[in-house]
Amino acid sequence: MKKLGFLALFLAIVLTSCNSGANKSYLPSSIGAINxxxxxxxxxxxxxxxxxxxxxxxxxxxxxxxxxxxxxxxxxxxxxxxxxxxxxxxxxxxxxxxxxxxxxxxxxxxxxxxxxxxxxxxxxxxxxxxxxxxxxxxxxxxxxxxxxxxxxxxNRSLNKEGVLQEKFGISLKVPSIYKVGKQEDNFVWIDREIRKGSANIIVYEMPANSFGNDTTLVKDIIAMRDSIGKKYVPGPDVTGKVTYMRTEPAYAPALFPVEIAGIKGVEVRGIWDIKNYPMAGPFLTYILNDKTNNRKLVMEGFVFAPATEKRDDIFELEAILKTLKLVPQQADEDAK
Known part of the structure; x- marks a missing residue:
């Protein structure tokens, strides 16, 4: 009798577990527009x-x-x-x-x-x-x-270009509609066309000891963004003037702690503009303290789309940047 009682209890547990798993597996996929x-x-x-x-x-x-x-x-x-x-x-x-x-x-x-x-x-x-x-x-x-x-x-269609792995030892799930538009020793620019403008991703490195003073952190981040913009992100040609992307001087960016792929850092949100030219838009920057590679890894998304809504575009860039993974650089792999 004890054997029969144990068997009945065992079967009940198994059936309950199966039904629980079945109910969960049969839930339909959720629906709705993003945001x-x-x-x-x-x-x-x-x-x-x-x-x-x-x-x-x-x-x-x-x-x-x-x-x-x-x-x-x-x-x-x-x-x-x-x-x-x-x-x-x-x-x-x-x-x-x-x-x-x-x-x-x-x-x-x-x-x-x-x-x-x-x-x-x-x-x-x-x-x-x-x-x-x-x-x-x-x-x-x-x-x-x-x-x-x-x-x-x-995941429906991913960009297969390997430049981020080759230069920085990272991977991002970037939709195939994005293309690498510019790359230099310590800078990669990936973008895609959107209605009336473009959605953009830039990636670069900074020394590991950057931003050592908390009291000047916002000022130092603005200086970093402006120097990178001046070097790599020019604005339209204007006779007699230098134009480039910078942090909008009238609005201090907001900072928040963040952790992506197990790497702690800071999230920066604000508005960029073009020096000496009437052009502006939102940006989202992640500055990650990548101790494994002795660097500050900087990933930024920014949107240019005059007189149009940009929320979903900057949100897409956030979702892309949060797919970050550290992977071996191609040169290291070839040497093994």
């Missing part, structure tokens, strides 16, 4: 101060852009209509009145990959307070899943 989200909320709440609070957090202007563009494009829907394929939306925010206060993020409930933020409260004031406390974490989760989705789409 879009659905807010599931009653219409009355959406038109109230709660809706204002949601828009204030989730449609806030993207940092470092020359004109205001929202973090996410938001579609609102009442709970009773949140059915069918709408449940497969990649980034979803549930907001509702409830007898308990709740604020958390769930993963892959209806589709994969998917992040669902849940905000509940007994009163409008409770909901607004929960939004204030937890919106940053929910935005972070939404951004991470959007980055993952963008990177997955890159």
């Amino acid at each position: 879009s989200m659905v807010v599931v909320i009653d219409n009355d709440l959406w038109k109230s101060r709660v809706g204002d609070s949601i828009r204030r957090h989730f449609a806030a202007p993207v940092l470092g852009m020359p004109m205001d563009e929202p973090l996410f494009n938001i579609d609102q829907i009442a709970p009773k209509f949140f059915t069918g394929s709408l449940r497969n939306t990649r980034s979803v925010l549930f907001v509702m009145k409830d007898s308990v206060d709740v604020a958390h993020v769930k993963s892959d409930l209806y589709a994969t990959p998917q992040k669902i933020g849940v905000i509940k409260g007994e009163t409008e004031e409770d909901i607004i307070e929960n939004l204030k406390d937890e919106s940053d974490q929910i935005i972070k989760a939404f951004k991470e899943v959007e980055i993952t989705e963008a990177q997955k789409r890159f």
Whole structure:
């Protein structure tokens, strides 16, 4: 009897495990445009101060852009209509009145990959307070899943040029539409055409002991960017004037700690312009403390697209740069 009881328990565990795995494997792929989200909320709440609070957090202007563009494009829907394929939306925010206060993020409930933020409260004031406390974490989760989705789409067709590995011992998942436009001993420029302009990636190295003084870090980063721009990124020809890309003098860039491919560093967001010429746009720079190779590795994305929205273009560049991997340089491989 003991054997039979043990066998029954074993089979139950196996079947439960199989069913659990099967349910997860049968989740449909999530859907939605990059940087879009659905807010599931009653219409009355959406038109109230709660809706204002949601828009204030989730449609806030993207940092470092020359004109205001929202973090996410938001579609609102009442709970009773949140059915069918709408449940497969990649980034979803549930907001509702409830007898308990709740604020958390769930993963892959209806589709994969998917992040669902849940905000509940007994009163409008409770909901607004929960939004204030937890919106940053929910935005972070939404951004991470959007980055993952963008990177997955890159895999459909990747650039096979090996210049980044040859010069810097790194690889990036760069869509094939991007092409190497310029390369020198310590500089590579990759770009692609976009509507009314271009999306650009530049990579170079700095000495390992660069930026040793925290009190002058912003000033030193600006000086680095401006010197690289003057040397490698010229502006249009203007008679009697020198033109090149620099950091917009009127706006100090914002700095944040970052870690990519296990390498710590700093993320810099700001606006570039062309000295002596009316041209500007957003930039995103990663300065990584690559101790393995005794250097500061600098990767930057910048967008030029006059009078057009640039959020999704700079976001694509961020997603590309975050695919960084350190790989052996070709010369080292050939010597082995």
